């Protein structure tokens with residue numbers, strides 16, 4: 280997706296890590312313009328950001344006589360997305376208090392773009408009620424926050440205050456960008472399941488599938504960035520936790536069933552993107568099964584169909600399922616739409632070159648009762664997540 284991203288950098292050691300986030304945003308196709316505070320320049324040279332973005336870096340409001348007021352307003356207006364990373368306690372305090380006394384705070388004040396803030400500071404400062412109050416006020420005004428994370432800080436303290444990982448900042452920022460102008464999900468509860476399940480055979484072996492969790496994580500992250508209260512029930516994946524979601528990590532289909540049934544009770548929207556095992560070994564061997572000269576048979580039994588059971592007790596909830604097919608995509612998807620009592624089914628191909636498993640892109644057809652199939656062009660899973668949420672939000676019943 281193309282667009283203009285204004286990237287603010289304030290003074291902290293995490294300014295060095297911010298260079299990675301800038302580089303990732305550039306790779307996403309964004310035209311990035313960095314604004315640095317004077318103290319940020321003590322940690323990283325403006326030349327670094329200039330080189331990464333191929334754009335001039337702004338530090339001083341008065342560097343072009345007569346131009347300063349035009350420049351901060353023009354960047355603010357051109358921005359499709361505004362990211363501040365790292366954001367110091369000083370920046371948060373000034374912005375929350377409405378103080379605009381340098382290029383960054385004036386530009387933030389003037390923008391209408393979504394603003395994503397990644398705070399970074401010493402744990403003591405972060406825990407200070409003044410800082411917490413400023414964060415709460417900014418959140419109430421619609422400013423979005425990523426992190427901070429807990430861990431060892433540059434000052435040697437251990438605790439909350441470390442800037443969120445660049446991947447998390449960029450992921451959330453891209454959701455904020457894609458979610459712009461789309462229906463808000465504030466006040467809505469969304470349950471998403473994602474990833475594979477693992478059905479154990481013995482202490483060292485299990486049956487699983489090729490799901491990476493990317494599709495479900497993209498939906499969960501997108502819903503959180505649009506203000507929903509999200510529960511993500513996830514099988515084992517290697518993905519970072521999406522910002523703003525309550526994560527319930529599970530392993531087996533049975534554990535996923537239990538976690539989904541609990542979270543479904545007050546959900547407005549349920550999206551079942553997980554590749555849940557249809558069968559599990561009928562018995563579990565507590566000892567590692569020894570190999571013999573003979574072939575071996577493992578008897579499998581059916582697992583419970585989570586989304587079908589949720590479909591039976593649907594009530595006012597909107598339920599979206601996926602159909603992962605190698606053959607007869609639309610016929611099979613239509614039959615699952617009806618038999619599982621879903622509002623939408625997202626039909627995608629698995630296996631072969633176009634497989635939805637593990638890829639960053641997906642090409643799907645949406646099926647809904649009484650409507651013509653809607654084929655969407657291939658797009659990143661992150662963008663598709665917002666398309667799916669738009670359709671689900673349009674049929675919320677309560």
Ligand code: PMT
Nearest residue numbers: 491492493494551554555584585586600601602603636637
């Ligand atoms: O995770 P990725 O690598 O990003 O890949 C994404 C994906 C291919 C896993 C995803 O796009 C997808 O298609 N998810 C559904 C996979 C699947 O199990 O499809 P299915 O056609 O077998 O099942 C139909 C629906 O029933 C699905 O919503 C599934 O979650 C649900 N189901 C299936 C079996 C079961 N026991 N319980 C269920 O709830």
